[in-house]
Amino acid sequence: MTGTPIMSVSSYCASCQKAGALIEQLAGAPRVLGADGGTDFVLQRKDRIRCAKGGDQLEEHRLTPGAPTRRVVATCCNSAMFLEFSKGHWLSVYRxxxxxxxxxxxxxxxxxxxxxxxxxxxxxxxxxxSGKFMWRLLRAWIAMGFRAPGVAGLRS
Known part of the structure; x- marks a missing residue:
């Protein structure tokens, strides 16, 4: 990752809680959910993240086959790495x-x-x-010229 992140948040949404619980059940997986059920993320523009190595070890997990979000886990250690909204311009990296x-x-x-x-x-x-949350995402998208690129080194 390069540059200043968009923001750092803890999400309590039902999907994050459900996915976190499922990922934590993988063999040897580290904790995803905090003691209070929140999932901590650092949101970063996709054009400021690249996978330098190990992209072949990443596997996506979706709550349903057609879900617009995928959570990506490193299969070598079952660590949750990031959440991607497929049409978004940012990645939510597990903090x-x-x-x-x-x-x-x-x-x-x-x-x-x-x-x-x-x-x-x-x-x-x-x-x-919140409005503040949405404004920060919009401001980042404007700075990117309204593009939603892929991430270098990752499978889509």
Whole structure:
């Protein structure tokens, strides 16, 4: 990854929780979900990420065959690497995969969090994808000339 990330978030959406639980069941897989059920991501423009090596070890997982999102796992260690919205211009990289990852900016989709989870007020907590979240994605897309490229070194 190069350049400043779009943002760093913890997602509590039902899909992230379901996919995280499934990935964690893979043999030897490290944790995906936080203790509170959130999944931490660093969002980065696709044109600022490339797979230098090991692309042949990546395998996609979709919650349903036609799902517009795929979660990609390294088969050598069953580590969740990133989530890709197929028509998007960014990748959501699992934050634990990055050395020196930036601190979280916000929590999103908190309306889907597990029953009984109380979130602290140490950062903004949004019930859905906030205007700030959407604005940052749009601003990155504008900077990319409204392109949604693939990622160098990865299979689509």
């Amino acid at each position: 634990d995969r990055l050395a020196g990852a930036p601190p979280l900016d916000m929590r999103v989709m908190t309306r889907d969090r597990r029953d009984g989870v109380v979130l602290s007020d140490d950062m903004p907590n949004y019930a859905t994808h």
